[in-house]
Structure formats: structure tokens, C-alpha cells
Amino acid sequence: MKKSKNHEATEPNSNVANEPMAAYGYFNDTSYGYALNRHSERINIARKGISKSKLIELAKKMEISVAELAEILHISPRTIQRYDAHDLFDTHTSEHIMLIDNLYQNTSLWAFNNTQQFSDWMKKELFAFNFKKPISMLDTYTGIEMITNKLGQFKHGIFA
Numbered sequence: 491m492k493k494s495k496n497h498e499a500t501e502p503n504s505n506v507a508n509e510p511m512a513a514y515g516y517f518n519d520t521s522y523g524y525a526l527n528r529h530s531e532r533i534n535i536a537r538k539g540i541s542k543s544k545l546i547e548l549a550k551k552m553e554i555s556v557a558e559l560a561e562i563l564h565i566s567p568r569t570i571q572r573y574d575a576h577d578l579f580d581t582h583t584s585e586h587i588m589l590i591d592n593l594y595q596n597t598s599l600w601a602f603n604n605t606q607q608f609s610d611w612m613k614k615e616l617f618a619f620n621f622k623k624p625i626s627m628l629d630t631y632t633g634i635e636m637i638t639n640k641l642g643q644f645k646h647g648i649f650a
Contacts, residue, residue, distance in 0.1 A: 536585040539578025542570065548591050553609050554625070562628045563587065589634050597637075601644040612637075 549559045557567040563586055565579075573579075579587065598608035612625040618640055619627065627633025643649070 532585075532588060536588060537581050538584075539580065540584040540587045541576050541578055542573040543575040544591075545570065545579070545587055546575075548587060548594070551591070551594050551605065551609075552612075552625075562590070562625075564629065586631075589631065590628055593628075593634055593637060597641055601641045 545559065546556060549556045552559065556570055560567040560570050563583055565583060578584070594605060594608065598605055602608040602611065613623055615621045615623055619636070624633075624637050624640075627636060
């Protein structure tokens with residue numbers, strides 16, 4: 491229980507820290523129906539599944555075709571075509587979609603003024619990635635992590 495100034499219990503959940511969650515890499519993204527500010531919530535969403543309509547929104551945000559996004563996610567474009575708008579992807583694919591979406595929706599804003607600049611940057615061959623396009627690395631979790639780390643370096647003025 492939370493304690494008041496006189497140290498009496500006033501409400502449950504006193505073990506919850508009242509610190510800014512952004513400092514720990516959590517985001518108040520409500521595009522999935524509720525905030526993704528805790529790992530357990532993200533796990534639950536991934537287990538429940540992400541709908542085809544969210545995947546299509548992500549492809550538009552990334553400015554690529556659904557077929558190109560399917561290749562990144564290691565699923566057949568034909569599989570996606572068979573899904574109805576509200577059909578859900580499996581846990582693995584859903585988590586992958588969420589990580590890419592977080593990169594485009596939240597992390598990209600650390601280093602760029604808007605998602606358009608970020609989208610353009612993702613499609614350029616960059617020295618920082620051995621002259622590979624960052625978008626080509628989204629097919630692995632390690633690639634997503636590398637891009638996130640590089641954006642963090644940019645945010646702090648480290649360009650090497």
C-alpha cells in the first residue's frame with residue numbers, strides 16, 4: 491500500500507515506482523488499444539495477436555508494400571492475403587510487428603523531426619551499417635536493436 495506523509499497505508503501498489511517511464515524505454519503508445527508501458531502488457535498483446543489491419547497500417551507508415559513487409563516478417567504475402575482484417579497473427583509475428591511499429595512510431599522521433607525523415611533515412615545505404623539500408627535489417631530482432639542503438643547514439647551526438 492502507498493503510504494501518506496504520516497506513513498499510513500492509503501492505497502495499494504506501493505511497490506510501483508513513480509518515476510518517468512520514458513527514461514527506461516517505456517512508451518505510452520495506445521495504438522494497440524491500451525498503453526504499452528509495461529513489458530507484461532506488451533507480452534500479453536503479442537500473445538493475443540496483432541491484426542492484419544495493424545500490419546497494413548504499419549506498411550503504410552513504413553511507406554512499403556505489404557509484400558515487402560511480409561518479407562521482413564518472414565511470412566508469405568499469400569498468407570497475409572488470406573487473412574481477414576481482424577484475423578490475428580501468431581505470437582512471434584505479432585511481437586515482430588510491435589517492435590518495428592515501436593521503432594517507427596516512438597524511437598524514430600528521438601533523432602528525427604518526423605516519421606517521413608526517418609522513413610527516408612531507413613531506405614538509404616549508410617556507412618554506420620556497412621553501407622546497408624537499415625530497413626534491410628528489420629527482419630531480425632538484432633537488426634532492430636542495432637537501429638535503435640544507433641538512433642540513441644545520434645540523440646546523444648555520437649555519429650561514429
